[in-house]
Structures are given as C-alpha cells and as structure tokens.
Amino acid sequence: MTKILSFAIDFGSYAIKGGPTYKAWLLFLLSIIMIGSYTAYRQLTEGLILVGATDQIPMELFFANFIFTAHVAAAAILVVAPGYFYHRKDMKELAVIGEIIAMCFVATGITFILFHMGRPDRLWHMLPGMGYPNFPNSMLVYDTIVLNVYLYLNLAGISYILYKKYVDEFDSKALARWFTPVIYLAIVWGPLIHICTAFVLSSNARMGEWATAVLPFGFLAMAGASGPSLVVLLFLLIRKHTKVQISDSVIDLMTTIIGWSLGIILLVFASEYFTALYSNTEHAASLNYTMFGHNGLNQYIPWFWGVVGSIFAGFVAILIPNIRKSYDRWLPVVCVVIFMSILLEKPMMLVFPAFSPSPLGEYMEYHPTLIEYFNVLFTWALGFISLTLLIKGAVGILTGDVRYHKPLVSE
Amino acid sequence: MSEKMTEMDIETDDAKQSRRDFLRNVGIAGAAALVASPVSVEASVGSANPDAETTVAEMLQGHFVLMSDKDKKQAIERLEKRYTAKYGKKTTVSDAPAPEGVLFGYALNISKCIGCRRCVHACVQENNQSRSNPEIQWIQVMKIPKGNFSFSADNLNKGYPESSKFGDYGVQVGGNAYTPVGGLSTEEAQNYYPQDEMVPDKNFFYVPVQCQQCEKPPCVKACPVRATFRDPNGVVVIDYNWCIGCRMCQLACPYGARRFNWGEPNLPPEEMNPKTHYFGNRPRMRGVMEKCTFCLQRTREGRNPACLEACPVGARKFGNLLDPESDVRKILATKKVFRFKEHMSTYPKFFYFIG
Known part of the structure; x- marks a missing residue:
C-alpha cells in the first residue's frame, strides 16, 4: 500500500517538474480549463440551447471532435502493435506511450459525448441492471461498450507496466503470462472502437453522405494518418528533451504509416466521390453542397477544397525522403498540417454539411457559439493536460529517474 | 410445464x-x-x-x-x-392504456390541403409545446411548386456536350426540364412562410409532414435506452423521463419529425393544456426529444387528433386500420394512396392520397 502511495506521489511530482516552457504550457492549459469550467457550467445548467445545434443540424462540434478523438485513440495501437506483432525491439519500450495516447484520447472523446448529451444526469439509463440498454439494436450502445472497455484496458495496461517498472519488479517473462494477452486485446480493440463509431454514423440510412460502406475504411485510414502524426510530434519532443532513446527507425515507421494512410484516404475519397457524382442522384446532394455550395450558401466550399488539398499535399510531401527525414524542420510541420486538416475535416466536411438537404429539403450552415468553442477547448485542454502529465511521468519511469526507494525507517 | x-x-x-x-x-x-x-x-x-x-x-x-x-x-x-x-x-396526467385491437392510421388528402397551417397551431395548443426560444412545432407544411414551369425552344441547343459530332443540342444532357415537377419531391419545397401569407397560392400545393408512425421506425432502433418505442396501437411514443437526449433518433428519422428541447421549454401557464397523458402531451423538460403521437391523450379515449379537428377543408382522416369500415381503410381501398419516402422502407401508417 505504501508502495502504491509513493508511486502516485513520485509520479505526480515528477510530472509537474520541468523547465519554464513546460510550466508555461501547463499554465496555458490550466487557464483554458478555468474559463472552460464556467462555460461548461453554463451549458450544464441552461442546456444545449447555448450551442449552435438545431433540429436541422442536431450534431455539434462536440460530436465532430469526438469522432476525431476516436481516430487518434484507435491509431495509438500503431505504436503498440509493431513491438508485439513484429517483435521490434526499438518499439516495445514505447508501447506504453502509445497506450497513454489511446487512453487520454478515449477519455477526451467520452468527455465530448458528455457535452453532447441533452441529459447527462440520466446516463445511468444505459447501465444494464439499473437502466435498459437497447442491446443489440442501438449502435450507440455498442459504441459505449467498446469505448469504455478500451479506456479500462489501457488504464490497466499503463498502470501495471509503470508500477512494475517503478518498484523494479518488471519481469518480462512473468509479464507475458497475463499481460501480453491484454495488450493483444487492446490492439484488436483499437480498430473496433473506430469501426463502431463509423457504424454509429453509417447506420443512418437517411444521411446520404454517411450511409456508405467505405466510411469505416475512411475512418481507419484517417486514424492511421492523424494518430501517428501526433505520435511523431510527441516522439520528436520526447527525444529532444529527455533521455529516452527513440531511434530514427521508429519515426520512419510512423511516417511510412502516415504516408500510406493518406494514400488510402485519397482512394476512399475518390471512390466515394466517383460513386456519388457519376450518377449524381439525390444521394449526392450534400456532397454537391459541400463541394460547390447551394444558392449562395458557400460556407463549406473552401474547407472542402482546403482539406482535400492539404491531405493531397501531405501525401506528396511525406513521400519525399528529404522531408520525411528532416526530423527537426519539415517533418513536424507536415505532421501538424495533417493532424489539423483531419481535425477540421470532421466538422466542416463530414458532419455539418451532411445535414443539408434536410429530410424536408432545407439547406443550412452551422454556426458554433462562443460557449461551444470554449467547451471544445476545455475538453481538449483536459485531454492535453492529462496527456502531458502522464507522458512526462512515464518518461521519468522509463528513464529510471522515478524509482521506488525503501523508506529508511521501517515501520 | x-x-x-x-x-x-x-x-x-x-x-x-x-x-x-x-x-x-x-x-x-x-x-x-x-x-x-x-x-x-x-x-x-x-x-x-x-x-x-x-x-x-x-x-x-x-x-x-x-x-x-x-x-x-x-x-x-x-x-x-x-x-x-x-x-x-389543476393538471391531470393520465396513463390510460392503449385500447385493444386497434392500429391507428392517418390519411391526408394533398389535393384538398390549402396550406393554412391551422393544424400546426392546433397541435401546438393541444400538445403543450414550447412557445418561444425554442419554438417547437410538430407539423411542418411543405409548400411545393406545381410543375407549371415553361419549357423553352431556346434551350434546345443548350446542355452537355454543347457541340459534338451528333450536333449542338446536348446529346448527353439536355437544356430543358430542370425544375423538379411537383410530387413529393423535397427539392424545391419551401418550409418557412410569413404569418400573413395568403393561402392557397395557385402555383403551389401543400404537404403537411408530421411523425409518420412507421411500422418499422428507424428512431426506435437507434435509441440506446428504449426511451422511444412502438405502443400497442402502432404509435411511436417517448418516455420523456427516460430519454437521455443523445439525439440518435433525430439522426435516424428520414422525415425530420422529431423535435428536441434544446433549452428549458417556455410554456406560458395560461396557454397550458392541463389534460395530459404520460406518453402524450404532458409538459416536457429540457434536453429531451418530443414528437407527434397522433394526440395519444385524445385517441386513446376514442377522440380524433387535434390537427384533424382543426382542418377547415377535411383533408385529414384518422381511424383504426384494423376496422374495414373506418375512414382510413375506405380511403386505402378507393383512393390513389402513397407513402412519403417509400424507398426508406419505414412503412409509415401516415398515408397521403389524391382525390
């Protein structure tokens, strides 16, 4: 028990230690959380009327961002899988960082869904026993199950590895007996959360742009591009500022994954747009609206072409060896562009324009409110502050800076 | 055993x-x-x-x-x-059970409807919807242009491709006939109108849309907590106290029939209808879904829905689909009847007819 307590204390105190830039980053996130707690309070007490959603566009920025967090969470297994499936020694140590990313992003996604709910106080209605989950009909029930299981799988994995390393009882043979199956399950579960999230969308036959069989493939490809982009950025930061050894081969594997994921995204887009636009029936109406606008409603046109263009540019850029290998100059830039364009693709291409035309032929544009923006920032800040602290603490344990020392006076 | x-x-x-x-x-x-x-x-x-x-x-x-x-x-x-x-x-909340041996159905004559929207307002008065911010109406009347647009000989040589070996008249795509022709097409439908609009406009016809009470409702399938379900009379109802406000049903509904209480409903006490039903018109709370229930609080007592009573031209008919002598069954047997968005395979019990 004292070991666990001292693990928590040592981990926490190491996590908040750092240079002025690190402190400034934490303070920046904290200040967003401070403002965000006020806007979150407003939304919880006054309801969703404070956000931009309407009966015509019932899904808000929270829902769009939730899909993105599922992308990154699912992709974090790409850091875990090579170590366990292909026995890459350079990656096995880093698996825990992949799991931390997965856990933080799943938790962020669940927070987004809490903001999305009209009655968060009634979420217990979904619990079996107390409530009545509509199983096996409702796709949202599946999604809730897989997201929560993924969260706890990763939580268990991370705490086990870090704690065992902390008390210096890390024995890879004993580990293999029960822990490796957990890791394998988590690796399989990653794509699963994403496929379920895609089915939540594509199960709605009336949403012309969503009810397509390529949606899960597109989602997985976007996961493969956005997740590793974040991973590359984090790894570059970690190896620049800490003693953790991350070899170039690891970064190169990640850039390869990003590159071909972007290629698959382009193929998915092409097949989707070709199938919709060749016959150009009423099912292509929302795609036409996104691409070319409708009677002067042009909000989404620049976003559409901008996002498709930057995905294409990112694909070309990452295929060029000089850019791919430029670890402290161009590669981070390309990764930021890819991460941001897939983040912006969610609301501006996937979610909002898909609601036009409405079932009764209305076309509309979505305008988020200030409170909505702040609640989105609040959720992201919560996610990033936990990501930062957990990774910092994990780095301390991986490098051996944080270790259990027996108390001098025994009790 | x-x-x-x-x-x-x-x-x-x-x-x-x-x-x-x-x-x-x-x-x-x-x-x-x-x-x-x-x-x-x-x-x-x-x-x-x-x-x-x-x-x-x-x-x-x-x-x-x-x-x-x-x-x-x-x-x-x-x-x-x-x-x-x-x-x-003094408000009463009934939990009168569904009458046995009844399947409710509705038929609406689109050749009679004049677009006066009296059904819309009667519905709001009967069913205790929020009056402002958010203003909620369960019936939406589509105003659809009749197919009386003009064709033009000038457009004969327009189209795509404009010039080819076959001639200059757009062999693949013609230059005429782009305005959709009436029908139940939502493409040119106008759903919003000024309060003092004169109806009927001779260039339009009107199609009121409300919950279609599907036999295979996609909303019921999508609800994660079974807060919405088909009652024994085939009416899709909501337990407002069980709804978690996730809006998956709104995503699933191909008719745009569901309305969400985005904020605390504003129902002035003097306009409140105190005769309510648990699954019907009792006042709702913030953050839950609501929609047409065929005025369950009335129809379970054998009365007609409020929209039907308000209709000045008798375009609306309601009845028991299991009773061959009911208005709806007679219409199904003798008129040109169709369902809205049949390709969605939701099998509504709300029928539109001509004649």
Missing part, C-alpha cells in the same frame, strides 16, 4: 423488481445524502416554489413501462403535483 414456467417468470420478475428497487433506494440514499439537511424522498432540491421542482424520486424513476403499478401511480402523482404547482392549474 407452462404453469411452472410462468411461476418461474414471475419469480425472476420479482427478483428483478426487488433488485431494481434496491438499486434505486441506494441511489436515493446517496442523492439524499448530497442534499443538505434531512430531506424526505419527495422533498425538492430547493427553490421558491418547492412543489414545482423536479423531485429526487422523479430523477431516479425507472422506465415507465417497466414500473410496477404502484410505482406508476406514484410517478403520475408526482408529475400531477409538480405540473399543478408550476402552471397554477
């Missing part, structure tokens, strides 16, 4: 019931501990008019269909007390 089975079923039901009660009581104890000072379960969370506030017991109540008769009675009493205090008039 079958007797034994039923006995066992009853037993397990009882066990379930007691477990649910236990869990709920634990929840109540926990919640009560959170509220300062000793409070009874029926006590409110504190405000100027304590009776008008949602009680802890209401917050923790289960799905209405799964409740025991005693719990149902208590839930109804709680609601009546709260509504009576909140709106300052």
Whole structure:
C-alpha cells in the first residue's frame, strides 16, 4: 500500500517538474480549463440551447471532435502493435506511450459525448441492471461498450507496466503470462472502437453522405494518418528533451504509416466521390453542397477544397525522403498540417454539411457559439493536460529517474 | 410445464423488481445524502416554489413501462403535483392504456390541403409545446411548386456536350426540364412562410409532414435506452423521463419529425393544456426529444387528433386500420394512396392520397 502511495506521489511530482516552457504550457492549459469550467457550467445548467445545434443540424462540434478523438485513440495501437506483432525491439519500450495516447484520447472523446448529451444526469439509463440498454439494436450502445472497455484496458495496461517498472519488479517473462494477452486485446480493440463509431454514423440510412460502406475504411485510414502524426510530434519532443532513446527507425515507421494512410484516404475519397457524382442522384446532394455550395450558401466550399488539398499535399510531401527525414524542420510541420486538416475535416466536411438537404429539403450552415468553442477547448485542454502529465511521468519511469526507494525507517 | 414456467417468470420478475428497487433506494440514499439537511424522498432540491421542482424520486424513476403499478401511480402523482404547482392549474396526467385491437392510421388528402397551417397551431395548443426560444412545432407544411414551369425552344441547343459530332443540342444532357415537377419531391419545397401569407397560392400545393408512425421506425432502433418505442396501437411514443437526449433518433428519422428541447421549454401557464397523458402531451423538460403521437391523450379515449379537428377543408382522416369500415381503410381501398419516402422502407401508417 505504501508502495502504491509513493508511486502516485513520485509520479505526480515528477510530472509537474520541468523547465519554464513546460510550466508555461501547463499554465496555458490550466487557464483554458478555468474559463472552460464556467462555460461548461453554463451549458450544464441552461442546456444545449447555448450551442449552435438545431433540429436541422442536431450534431455539434462536440460530436465532430469526438469522432476525431476516436481516430487518434484507435491509431495509438500503431505504436503498440509493431513491438508485439513484429517483435521490434526499438518499439516495445514505447508501447506504453502509445497506450497513454489511446487512453487520454478515449477519455477526451467520452468527455465530448458528455457535452453532447441533452441529459447527462440520466446516463445511468444505459447501465444494464439499473437502466435498459437497447442491446443489440442501438449502435450507440455498442459504441459505449467498446469505448469504455478500451479506456479500462489501457488504464490497466499503463498502470501495471509503470508500477512494475517503478518498484523494479518488471519481469518480462512473468509479464507475458497475463499481460501480453491484454495488450493483444487492446490492439484488436483499437480498430473496433473506430469501426463502431463509423457504424454509429453509417447506420443512418437517411444521411446520404454517411450511409456508405467505405466510411469505416475512411475512418481507419484517417486514424492511421492523424494518430501517428501526433505520435511523431510527441516522439520528436520526447527525444529532444529527455533521455529516452527513440531511434530514427521508429519515426520512419510512423511516417511510412502516415504516408500510406493518406494514400488510402485519397482512394476512399475518390471512390466515394466517383460513386456519388457519376450518377449524381439525390444521394449526392450534400456532397454537391459541400463541394460547390447551394444558392449562395458557400460556407463549406473552401474547407472542402482546403482539406482535400492539404491531405493531397501531405501525401506528396511525406513521400519525399528529404522531408520525411528532416526530423527537426519539415517533418513536424507536415505532421501538424495533417493532424489539423483531419481535425477540421470532421466538422466542416463530414458532419455539418451532411445535414443539408434536410429530410424536408432545407439547406443550412452551422454556426458554433462562443460557449461551444470554449467547451471544445476545455475538453481538449483536459485531454492535453492529462496527456502531458502522464507522458512526462512515464518518461521519468522509463528513464529510471522515478524509482521506488525503501523508506529508511521501517515501520 | 407452462404453469411452472410462468411461476418461474414471475419469480425472476420479482427478483428483478426487488433488485431494481434496491438499486434505486441506494441511489436515493446517496442523492439524499448530497442534499443538505434531512430531506424526505419527495422533498425538492430547493427553490421558491418547492412543489414545482423536479423531485429526487422523479430523477431516479425507472422506465415507465417497466414500473410496477404502484410505482406508476406514484410517478403520475408526482408529475400531477409538480405540473399543478408550476402552471397554477389543476393538471391531470393520465396513463390510460392503449385500447385493444386497434392500429391507428392517418390519411391526408394533398389535393384538398390549402396550406393554412391551422393544424400546426392546433397541435401546438393541444400538445403543450414550447412557445418561444425554442419554438417547437410538430407539423411542418411543405409548400411545393406545381410543375407549371415553361419549357423553352431556346434551350434546345443548350446542355452537355454543347457541340459534338451528333450536333449542338446536348446529346448527353439536355437544356430543358430542370425544375423538379411537383410530387413529393423535397427539392424545391419551401418550409418557412410569413404569418400573413395568403393561402392557397395557385402555383403551389401543400404537404403537411408530421411523425409518420412507421411500422418499422428507424428512431426506435437507434435509441440506446428504449426511451422511444412502438405502443400497442402502432404509435411511436417517448418516455420523456427516460430519454437521455443523445439525439440518435433525430439522426435516424428520414422525415425530420422529431423535435428536441434544446433549452428549458417556455410554456406560458395560461396557454397550458392541463389534460395530459404520460406518453402524450404532458409538459416536457429540457434536453429531451418530443414528437407527434397522433394526440395519444385524445385517441386513446376514442377522440380524433387535434390537427384533424382543426382542418377547415377535411383533408385529414384518422381511424383504426384494423376496422374495414373506418375512414382510413375506405380511403386505402378507393383512393390513389402513397407513402412519403417509400424507398426508406419505414412503412409509415401516415398515408397521403389524391382525390
């Protein structure tokens, strides 16, 4: 028990230690959380009327961002899988960082869904026993199950590895007996959360742009591009500022994954747009609206072409060896562009324009409110502050800076 | 054997019931501990008019269909007390069961409808919708242009490709006939109108749309907690106290029939209809879904829906689809009947007809 307590204390105190830039980053996130707690309070007490959603566009920025967090969470297994499936020694140590990313992003996604709910106080209605989950009909029930299981799988994995390393009882043979199956399950579960999230969308036959069989493939490809982009950025930061050894081969594997994921995204887009636009029936109406606008409603046109263009540019850029290998100059830039364009693709291409035309032929544009923006920032800040602290603490344990020392006076 | 089975079923039901009660009581104890000072379960969370506030017991109540008769009675009493205090008039909340051997159906004559929207407003008055911010209407009247546009000989040589070996007249795509021709096409439908609009406009026809009470409702399938379900009369209803506000049903509905209470509903007490039903027109709360129920509080008593009574031209007919002598069945047998968005395979019991 004292070991666990001292693990928590040592981990926490190491996590908040750092240079002025690190402190400034934490303070920046904290200040967003401070403002965000006020806007979150407003939304919880006054309801969703404070956000931009309407009966015509019932899904808000929270829902769009939730899909993105599922992308990154699912992709974090790409850091875990090579170590366990292909026995890459350079990656096995880093698996825990992949799991931390997965856990933080799943938790962020669940927070987004809490903001999305009209009655968060009634979420217990979904619990079996107390409530009545509509199983096996409702796709949202599946999604809730897989997201929560993924969260706890990763939580268990991370705490086990870090704690065992902390008390210096890390024995890879004993580990293999029960822990490796957990890791394998988590690796399989990653794509699963994403496929379920895609089915939540594509199960709605009336949403012309969503009810397509390529949606899960597109989602997985976007996961493969956005997740590793974040991973590359984090790894570059970690190896620049800490003693953790991350070899170039690891970064190169990640850039390869990003590159071909972007290629698959382009193929998915092409097949989707070709199938919709060749016959150009009423099912292509929302795609036409996104691409070319409708009677002067042009909000989404620049976003559409901008996002498709930057995905294409990112694909070309990452295929060029000089850019791919430029670890402290161009590669981070390309990764930021890819991460941001897939983040912006969610609301501006996937979610909002898909609601036009409405079932009764209305076309509309979505305008988020200030409170909505702040609640989105609040959720992201919560996610990033936990990501930062957990990774910092994990780095301390991986490098051996944080270790259990027996108390001098025994009790 | 079958007797034994039923006995066992009853037993397990009882066990379930007691477990649910236990869990709920634990929840109540926990919640009560959170509220300062000793409070009874029926006590409110504190405000100027304590009776008008949602009680802890209401917050923790289960799905209405799964409740025991005693719990149902208590839930109804709680609601009546709260509504009576909140709106300052004696409010009744009925839980009249669905009549047996009845499948409700609706038929609407689009050649008679003049687009006066009296059904829309009668519905709002009857069903206690929020009057402002957000303003909620369950019926939306589409105003669809008739197919009387002009064709032009000038367009004969327009189109795509404009010039080819076949000639200059757009062999692949012609230059005429792009305006959609009436029908139930939503493409050119106009759903918004000024209050003082003169109706009917001779260039348009009108199609009111409300919940189509599908036999295979996609909303029911999508609901993660079974808050919305088909009742024995085939009407899709919502337990407003069980809805978690996730809006998956709104995503699934191909008719745009569902309305969400984005904020606290604004229902002026003087406009409130105090004769309500649990699944029908009782006042809703913030963050839950609502929609047309064929005026369940009326139709379960054998009366007609409010929209039908308000229609000045008799375009609306309502009845029991199982009764061959009902208005709806006669219309199905003799008129040109069709369903809205048949390709969605939702099998509505709301029919449109001509003639």
